[in-house]
Amino acid sequence: MSYLRPSLVLLVLFTALTGLVYPFAVTGIGQLVFPAQANGSLIVQDGRVVGSELIGQAFTSDRYLWPRPSATSAADPADPSRTVDAPYNAAASTGSNLGPTSAKLADRLTASSEAWQASGLAQPIPGDAVTTSASGLDPHISPAFALAQAPRIAAARNLPEEQIRHVIETSTEGRTFGIFGEPRVNVLLVNRALDRLSSQGTRDVS
CATH class of the missing domain: 1.20.5 (Single alpha-helices involved in coiled-coils or other helix-helix interfaces)
Structure with a gap:
């Protein structure tokens, strides 16, 4: 004992x-x-949660900034033993893990590049416009990617391009402590700012 x-x-x-x-x-x-x-950096609008500053969303409208591609997936509803693409699925954070010889990776890069060119966006194509992040949930894009989308957003919202660029530039975050990482733009925060700017913009950014 x-x-x-x-x-x-x-x-x-x-x-x-x-x-x-x-x-x-x-x-x-x-x-x-x-x-x-501590509660997930949630963003509340009109009494409901519309997103988080830490998790990206799959915006597709010409009125909004587009995020970088996401390689997350989810169970196939028709066959739970298989998975299907589910961009920005917060329950399955992951990168694609596809190597340089992957045909699937090559096809996705080609499709993303063609979509960029078809939208009439500026050249050259920013790297994060066609590549996924390691988490698949990155809420940020580079300032170059964001500013390249300004003409498209301005045309869709019938606003001067200078106003769109101003929103993006004033929303650009610098390096952490001035030395870590790269300047970045939070897609959801800018899209909410664009809705406030546009008198005709919808306030539903979910």
Whole structure:
């Protein structure tokens, strides 16, 4: 018992500390100091959640910024043993893991390039316009990709291109702490700003 009792006491003590006290303390601090971030950086509009600053969405309308492609997938409704493409599926974050010899990758890059050219967007094509991110959920695109879409958005919204460019430029985020990462544009935040700018824009960006 001289060995068993201290062992049991330590087991109970550290179970309580690491399994209860520490998680509750971290959760409480997060809710007090960073409530928005701790709850997923959710964006609420008209009383309902329309998205998160951390997870991209598959915008396709000419009125909005388009995100970079996503390689996430989901179970095939017709055959659960198989998967189908499901862009920005937050329940299945992943990259494509396709190598340079992949025919599927080559076909997707070709299709994305052709879609870009068919839209009359500027050349050359920004890399993130045709490539997926490692997570498949990246909410940001490069400033080059965003600004290249300004003429299309301006035409769709019947607004001066300079106004669209101004929204994008003022929404561009710099490097973290000035040194980490690259300048970036949050697609959802810019699209909401575009809806506020346009007198004819819909406010439903879900």
